[in-house]
Amino acid sequence: MTAYKDIVRDGLWSNNVGLVQLLGLCPLLAVTGTFINGLGLGLATLVTLVTSNVIVSLIRKLVRPEVRIPVFVLVIASVVTIIELSMSAYLYELYKVLGIFIPLIVTNCSIIGRAEAFASKHDIGRAFTDGLSMGMGFLLVLTTLGGLREIVGKGTLFSQAHLMFGEAARAWTITFVDDYSGFLLAVLPPGAFMGLGLLIALKNVIDGRKEKRAALVSAAKIESPA
Amino acid sequence: MTYRPVVISAVFLFLFAVIGSGLVAFTHDNTAEQIAENQRRALLRSLNELIPKDQYDNDVYADILYVHDSELLGTDDAVPVYRARKGGWPVAVVLAPVAPDGYNGNIRLLVAIRLDGTLAGVRVLAHRETPGLGDNIEADRSDWIRGFTGKSLNNPKQDHWKVKRDGGAFDQFTGATITPRAVVKAVKNTLLYYRANGDKLFEQHPQENKQS
Numbered sequence A: 001m002t003a004y005k006d007i008v009r010d011g012l013w014s015n016n017v018g019l020v021q022l023l024g025l026c027p028l029l030a031v032t033g034t035f036i037n038g039l040g041l042g043l044a045t046l047v048t049l050v051t052s053n054v055i056v057s058l059i060r061k062l063v064r065p066e067v068r069i070p071v072f073v074l075v076i077a078s079v080v081t082i083i084e085l086s087m088s089a090y091l092y093e094l095y096k097v098l099g100i101f102i103p104l105i106v107t108n109c110s111i112i113g114r115a116e117a118f119a120s121k122h123d124i125g126r127a128f129t130d131g132l133s134m135g136m137g138f139l140l141v142l143t144t145l146g147g148l149r150e151i152v153g154k155g156t157l158f159s160q161a162h163l164m165f166g167e168a169a170r171a172w173t174i175t176f177v178d179d180y181s182g183f184l185l186a187v188l189p190p191g192a193f194m195g196l197g198l199l200i201a202l203k204n205v206i207d208g209r210k211e212k213r214a215a216l217v218s219a220a221k222i223e224s225p226a
Numbered sequence B: 001m002t003y004r005p006v007v008i009s010a011v012f013l014f015l016f017a018v019i020g021s022g023l024v025a026f027t028h029d030n031t032a033e034q035i036a037e038n039q040r041r042a043l044l045r046s047l048n049e050l051i052p053k054d055q056y057d058n059d060v061y062a063d064i065l066y067v068h069d070s071e072l073l074g075t076d077d078a079v080p081v082y083r084a085r086k087g088g089w090p091v092a093v094v095l096a097p098v099a100p101d102g103y104n105g106n107i108r109l110l111v112a113i114r115l116d117g118t119l120a121g122v123r124v125l126a127h128r129e130t131p132g133l134g135d136n137i138e139a140d141r142s143d144w145i146r147g148f149t150g151k152s153l154n155n156p157k158q159d160h161w162k163v164k165r166d167g168g169a170f171d172q173f174t175g176a177t178i179t180p181r182a183v184v185k186a187v188k189n190t191l192l193y194y195r196a197n198g199d200k201l202f203e204q205h206p207q208e209n210k211q212s
Helices: A004-014 A017-021 A025-031 A035-058 A065-090 A092-098 A102-106 A109-117 A124-154 A167-172 A189-214 A219-223 B004-050 B144-148 B178-201
Strands: B064-067 B079-086 B089-095 B098-102 B105-114 B119-126
Touching (some): A017 A109, A065 A109, A065 B004, A109 A124, B144 B178
């Protein structure tokens, strides 16, 4: 059985959805124009991942292998629709901001990926932990990339926070450069690819350093991709 | 070769489809009322942003009329017209037309027109435009939509009701021309509709609100 510690480390770092599995790139690249957008989609994805993982784990012994994929798709689509409806009813302000992102979650392959690769083979506790750590890992990538692109592209951070946290959050916006004319490339899709590329490179550098420290004797190992 | 496993799988899949849609239907049933109420409140808030509360004294949400004009109002469905009055005198109408040619489908607008044909303001009710580019039509994200306030078919002239790239008077966004182009066109069409039908809009009796 996989240890909880490994599940958490896999999700947050060594098998990170955004940086290593490179799943769910479409929403990841599309919405990370600002920190708040990234946070919004990250939270919604996190909730979906945890819920779908738990349900798939609950029914894993009932599902016949030949129909498991359609069943998982059904579970995920139902969960996402229910989340969308509930948010629209009870968190209307938040829904108005995230509304367009939420259907995108169904297209996020990491969710069916985790259902198939992990939740369908593990007990509820582990499936829950996996969903939580994978979701957190994805959320961290989304917010980091969103924050970076916002700083470079618009010269601000946490702008439009009031859309999520109410009027009081309007003052949270940090402006780094006054009258910043903006660096459009960072806001447009190419900026998303470059930003993600840089993040992946950074992760590999950190992993490489770690490996070097761990195995000073075999310096050749550093060159091998993490 | 036996069909048994296939049938079992099919039945199982069917059951799951039923349970899944059942849960969604159940959630829908339980939330529909709340969602409608949220939309009503949000609409009233947007209405008050366009026409300040002290400029009218009737129940705008109930003083409603439904009109059809698929060409100018962008949809085959009935378009609600809210009428603001003060002391019984017409002040402004608020229409909810659709810009059908957004980058990603329909953009639902709220267009407030004063009695004299100038715009009291425009807001976006719902859209699916690209986050970060097209969504700058939202008042919360940029001031672009506020630029319509005070404009009319004479200001700018009718053939300047286009985005700058098309030789008109309205800014487009960097990286997104289609969205503002669709909004400008829809607002212009709504003004044209008002010019043709405006005097009739205030006279008719209110209709039952189909949304509540």
